[in-house]
Structure formats: C-alpha cells, structure tokens
Amino acid sequence: MKTAVYWGCVIPTMQYSYEMSIREIMPHLDVDLVDLDNASCCGTPVQSVNMVAAVYLAARNVAIAERMGFADLLAVCNGCHLSLFEAAHFLRYDEKLREQVQRLLKEEDLQYSGKMKIWHTIDFLHDMIGEEAIKKAVTHPLNGLKLAVHYGCHILRPSSIGTVDDPENPRKLDDLIEWLGAKSIPYPEKLDCCGAMLMLSHPDAAFTFTGLKLKAVQELGVDAFVDSCPSCQNMFDVRQKSAAATTGAKLNMPVIYYAQLLGLAMGIPQEKLGLNLNRSPIDEFLQKALVH
Amino acid sequence: MNSSMTITDQMTSKKPDAELKRRVLRKIGEHKPYSCYQCIKCTSGCPSMKMLELKPHEIVALAKAGFIDELLNSGIIWTCAICLKCKERCPQAVAPVDLIMALRNLAVDKEAKVPESFLQSLSMILECGHISRPQPTITRKLEKIDREKLVLPKFKESDERFKATFMKALESRTEGESQH
Numbered sequence: 001m002k003t004a005v006y007w008g009c010v011i012p013t014m015q016y017s018y019e020m021s022i023r024e025i026m027p028h029l030d031v032d033l034v035d036l037d038n039a040s041c042c043g044t045p046v047q048s049v050n051m052v053a054a055v056y057l058a059a060r061n062v063a064i065a066e067r068m069g070f071a072d073l074l075a076v077c078n079g080c081h082l083s084l085f086e087a088a089h090f091l092r093y094d095e096k097l098r099e100q101v102q103r104l105l106k107e108e109d110l111q112y113s114g115k116m117k118i119w120h121t122i123d124f125l126h127d128m129i130g131e132e133a134i135k136k137a138v139t140h141p142l143n144g145l146k147l148a149v150h151y152g153c154h155i156l157r158p159s160s161i162g163t164v165d166d167p168e169n170p171r172k173l174d175d176l177i178e179w180l181g182a183k184s185i186p187y188p189e190k191l192d193c194c195g196a197m198l199m200l201s202h203p204d205a206a207f208t209f210t211g212l213k214l215k216a217v218q219e220l221g222v223d224a225f226v227d228s229c230p231s232c233q234n235m236f237d238v239r240q241k242s243a244a245a246t247t248g249a250k251l252n253m254p255v256i257y258y259a260q261l262l263g264l265a266m267g268i269p270q271e272k273l274g275l276n277l278n279r280s281p282i283d284e285f286l287q288k289a290l291v292h
Numbered sequence: 293m294n295s296s297m298t299i300t301d302q303m304t305s306k307k308p309d310a311e312l313k314r315r316v317l318r319k320i321g322e323h324k325p326y327s328c329y330q331c332i333k334c335t336s337g338c339p340s341m342k343m344l345e346l347k348p349h350e351i352v353a354l355a356k357a358g359f360i361d362e363l364l365n366s367g368i369i370w371t372c373a374i375c376l377k378c379k380e381r382c383p384q385a386v387a388p389v390d391l392i393m394a395l396r397n398l399a400v401d402k403e404a405k406v407p408e409s410f411l412q413s414l415s416m417i418l419e420c421g422h423i424s425r426p427q428p429t430i431t432r433k434l435e436k437i438d439r440e441k442l443v444l445p446k447f448k449e450s451d452e453r454f455k456a457t458f459m460k461a462l463e464s465r466t467e468g469e470s471q472h
Contacts, residue, residue: 009422013422038454040422041421049396049397050462051319053461053464056464107460153374157375158376158379158387191377193377198373201370274442
C-alpha cells in the first residue's frame with residue numbers, strides 16, 4: 001500500500017529518531033511511504049499570529065498530496081495532524097475563508113478539495129494496519145514490560161472536529177502497546193499536557209508541566225514512558241534535565257517513541273531506529289526489552 | 293454604542309471599546325461569549341491556571357464586556373498552552389482557546405505586546421518553508437551527528453513561489469466569520 005507521508009518541521013529538523021523509526025517500521029507492515037514534494041510548515045506556529053496564513057499552510061500541504069494523487073495522508077506529528085484537521089473543518093464551513101485560501105493556493109497551481117483522509121501514527125497503526133498485521137510483524141515480543149503512555153493533546157481534542165481517539169478516555173495507544181506483549185499502566189495524569197506550546201513565551205512553566213507529569217509517571221514504577229509526538233518527545237526526553245531542575249524532582253525516566261518500541265519488537269537494529277538519539281536514560285530499558 | 297450604557301473599569305477608568313470587541317468576536321462567532329454562564333469548568337481544568345494564573349472564564353467575561361485593549365496588553369493571552377481542554381469541555385461550546393487565539397491575532401495586527409519568538413518562527417518559514425533548518429544533534433554518547441550521517445533523505449527548502457505566496461497569506465485578514 002502506497003501512502004503519502006507529511007513530516008512537518010520538528011521531525012525533519014530535530015527529532016530524527018521519529019523519522020528514522022517510522023521509515024523503518026512501515027515497510028515491515030507493507031506500507032510504502034512517499035514524501036510530499038516541496039512540503040512546508042503545517043501552520044501551527046502561525047496560528048497565534050495570523051489564522052488565515054495558518055489555514056493556508058495546512059491546506060497547501062494537503063493540496064500537494066492531492067496533486068500527487070493520494071487519498072490518504074499520514075501526518076505523524078500531533079501538531080500537524082491537528083492543524084490539517086482544523087483547516088479541513090474551517091474550510092468546510094467558512095465560505096469566505098475557503099475562497100481566500102483557494103486564491104492563494106492557485107498561485108502554485110494547487111487546489112484543495114477537502115477529500116483527503118488524514119491519519120496520525122496511532123490511528124493509522126491501530127485502525128488501518130490493525131491488530132492482526134501488527135501481531136504478525138512482532139518477532140521479539142515485549143512480554144512483562146510495564147509502560148505508561150502519553151497521547152499528546154492535539155490528537156485527542158477537540159472531538160467536535162473529529163479526533164484520533166476518545167478525548168477523555170483514549171485506548172488506541174494502550175492497545176498498540178498491549179499487542180506487543182507489554183502492559184500499559186493507567187494513571188490519573190494520562191491526559192496532562194507536556195507544555196511544549198509554552199516554550200515560546202513561558203519556558204519555566206513549560207518545564208514545570210513536563211517535570212510534574214514525568215514525576216507522576218516515575219512514581220508508577222514503569223519501565224518506560226511511551227509517546228508519539230515530536231514536540232512532546234522534545235520535552236519529556238530532550239528537556240528532561242531542565243524539567244528536573246525546574247521542578248526539583250529527581251528524574252531518570254526512559255522516554256521512547258511508540259514507533260521505536262514497535263521497531264524493537266520487530267527485531268529492527270537499535271541504530272536504525274535512532275535509539276542512540278534519545279537523551280533520556282534508556283540503556284537499561286533497552287537491555288530489558290531485548291532480553292525478551 | 294452609547295458609552296453611558298457601558299461599564300467602567302474601576303482600576304483605569306477606561307470604557308470598553310465596541311469596535312475592537314466586534315473585530316474579535318467576528319473571528320469566533322459573535323454569539324459565543326454570550327452563551328457563557330461562567331460555570332468555570334474551563335478554568336478548573338486549565339493547566340496554565342495552576343502555573344500562570346490564566347483564567348479562561350475571565351477572558352470570556354472581559355471580551356463580552358468589551359475590554360479588549362486591556363486583554364491585548366496584559367500578556368495573559370500568551371500564557372495559554374493550547375491543550376484544548378477548555379474547548380473540549382465547555383458545556384456551551386464557547387471554546388475560550390479560540391477567543392485567546394483571536395486575541396493573539398489582533399495583538400499582532402495592532403502591534404501590541406507579542407513575544408518575539410512567535411515572530412521568529414515566521415521569518416524562518418519565509419526563509420526555508422519550515423520553522424528551522426535541520427539542526428545538528430548529539431547522541432547519548434555525545435557524538436555529533438546530522439541528517440546526512442543518519443542516512444536520512446536530503447531536506448528540501450521551499451522555492452521562491454511558495455515564499456511569495458506565504459508573504460501574501462500573511463497580509464490577509466479574516467474576511468468571513470469562522471465557524472469553530
């Protein structure tokens with residue numbers, strides 16, 4: 001199956017391990033990824049400044065996928081996924097905005113029909129690929145591992161425009177983990193925000209969001225913390241030390257992308273999954289995962 | 293609007309601004325703040341309330357009363373983490389976060405207090421189509437590494453045609469009423 005993939009900004013410029021692990025796991029699931037030609041930012045960072053320009057950016061990337069002849073587009077970043085979903089909603093109901101955006105798209109001979117099916121890593125794996133195919137691809141089950149999951153705000157809310165999973169009680173990432181043989185441990189802070197969007201204006205508050213959630217997860221005694229958004233990973237993994245310093249918590253929580261975890265369960269070598277790029281202390285966890 | 297009909301801010305003796313209020317509310321649906329009955333569900337679930345004293349229900353009340361300039365200049369609109377819980381949970385579909393975003397857009401238009409970093413992302417998108425160019429990174433063992441060494445496909449910057457169109461997009465303002 002051929003699917004268009006949209007990486008956004010954070011993944012191809014900073015979070016290389018997400019891109020590497022997605023590129024590695026998809027062929028094992030018979031998915032042939034095709035990058036968008038001349039893709040750009042999804043519009044999320046522009047929303048605070050100019051909503052019209054933000055919707056234009058989102059629609060532009062979808063229109064490129066349309067021109068390339070795709071009906072499905074995999075937007076692996078939570079922020080991009082929301083931006084493309086929101087744009088679809090605005091453009092469906094706001095006629096004047098639709099005209100404005102179509103006029104802009106025309107400058108690059110693009111057209112937006114709104115028919116594209118937008119996927120995120122989590123619902124793509126859970127609903128499109130499904131339990132049977134994933135279990136079949138697992139050669140190194142992660143039996144006995146205890147994990148906690150983080151969905152990230154922007155694939156869960158607002159449910160009024162359609163989302164990846166239930167906004168208050170999501171299960172898909174938990175299912176995906178359990179299909180690998182591991183156990184997903186429920187916890188009260190599961191829906192809490194990582195704080196990434198505050199990095200531009202209030203970094204200390206952002207680190208406090210991150211630190212408090214990591215502290216709660218650490219107290220669960222889980223083997224690792226699993227997420228699926230580059231901005232969340234940037235906070236929980238790369239910025240874990242700053243989060244610890246800001247909150248005064250002693251943090252040593254292994255943080256890993258679901259795509260990396262699935263890759264491990266498929267027996268893909270660690271370097272190919274970018275596991276040497278995670279900054280959080282994951283070595284002990286990796287040893288434990290590889291024993292299984 | 294007849295100014296004798298409106299309230300006065302006791303702290304500053306300022307009157308609300310009806311025109312600015314219309315400009316903001318048009319972006320989110322003019323009826324929305326009027327549906328709010330101050331149940332405070334938004335504020336009780338707001339993570340920025342705990343850290344930065346953002347009270348979404350107050351933002352809605354102030355906008356309804358027309359104190360837009362005060363909101364634009366207070367800095368409080370930049371404390372929202374955009375977690376979208378208020379939008380999900382509001383029983384009246386008011387979506388305080390949409391109002392906050394509309395206020396941010398207006399703050400930019402009016403050149404009010406806008407955190408510098410928001411505008412930096414814009415200039416990067418104009419330069420290369422993305423908020424950043426690929427950054428060199430380090431492994432856990434502190435070795436320097438980049439896209440090329442990781443054998444990832446070459447990162448492509450956007451062409452001139454995109455840049456010109458994005459520039460035009462930035463000059464656009466909302467013409468219609470958004471249906472959030």
